[in-house]
Amino acid sequence: MRKNNKDSNLKSILYTSKYFNTGKGNEVKRLLESMSNYKNSLSKYVYENRKLLLTYDGIKTLKANYNKVKDDTILAWNIQKEHHAIVDKYENALRRQMKNFKVRIQDKILIKRYSRNSKIHKKGDTKYFEIKFKSTKLTKLIKYLVYLDFSKDIEPQITNGAVKDLLNYYKTKPYFDRILNLAKDMQNRLLSKIHLIEFSNDYSLRLTSTKDINKARIEFDNTNSLYKYWFIFKMKGNKEYRLPLEINKDYHNKDDLIAKEFLLYLSTKGNKINISTTYKGEKPVFKSFNKAIGMDVNIKHNFAKLSDDKEIDYDRAFFKSIVKDINKLDKIGYQNLTQKELEKLQKLYRRLDWYVELPIHNILDYCEEHN
Helix, strand or coil, X not given: CCCCHHHEEEEEEEEEECCCCHHHHHHHHHHHHHHHHXXXXXXXXXXXXXXXXXXXXXXHHHHHHHHHCCCCCCCHHHHHHHHHXXXXXXXXXXXXXXXXXXXXXXXXXXXXXXXXXXXCCCCCCEEEEEEEEECCHHHHXXXXXXXXXXXXXXXXXXXXXXXXXXXXXXXXCXXXXXXXXXXXXXXXXXXXCCCCCCCCCCCEEEEECCCCCCCCEXXXXXXXXXXXXXXXXXXXXXXXXXXXCECCHHHHCCCCECCCEEEEEECCCCCCEEEXXXXXXXXXXXXXXXXXXXXXXXXXXXXXXXXXXXXXXXXXXXXXXXXXXXXXXXXXXXXHCCHHHHHHHHHHHHHHHHHHHHHHHHHHHHHHHCC
């Protein structure tokens, strides 16, 4: 008997297509390459208009303009889906900057000095120095103004009654223009921290199983002597694409395959095309334990540190050599790599996969040993 939804959770599953017809395989690859170019064009558009990310209306405007890109083959839905994902990436990047954005004024300076001579310091040398800041009604108003669209009248954009009262109060002051200019400068500084997102090595495409769009699906064909399972989807003009799938019965035989959406992308390992989707998996079963432990994942000082002070680090010399080799290949560009350089890149990825798994195994082994 199949368990109900409460006893299962969504998991991802990966299919690979390798032994496809060269002509049809190249057609799919051209789709992915075109989509990569379009994503770069759309990303550039959002970046150049990133000021619109500051308001809900601006975000709606950005998302509505996916038709900046049109293609004779790729459906508008697919371009819209990728474009909305790009806008979301920029919006999330801005929100991360906004979390750390503060508008304050200097309150006081705290200085502590050494009261006597020592081997290192002389009496009167600075021992401690700190600038204390404070928030005021004016700083709150300026922070609110930073997120407004200055190309339009700002008053209708203010919905908070208390902020409106502050604005009306400071509008009577002779330095109100300075307040507006300061808010504009701060807005420009905030937006300057948002960098262009590039998709130079991102050859991927989102597909849906919806009948009127891609009709993407996995089909079983008992009449084919070589390949029984196929990944099929369509584009404009009902043009259909078919890729034979490599099937591992132990891994791919999922009764609870949901497959409402798929991600189609080029594999970094050889001449392959990957297709990922989701299925309902059983909830994980954990071994019995008698204590919980916290973990801080780090990069600068170590790989991870556990709350009982156990520290797990990685081989920095190894990573330095890997990054150095990858940077060399990066400068050449993925499309310009020779077969020998591609094989070297694949080997680097395999070494990275193996090495990153090693400290993870060490952490799990340590946790299991200590219950």
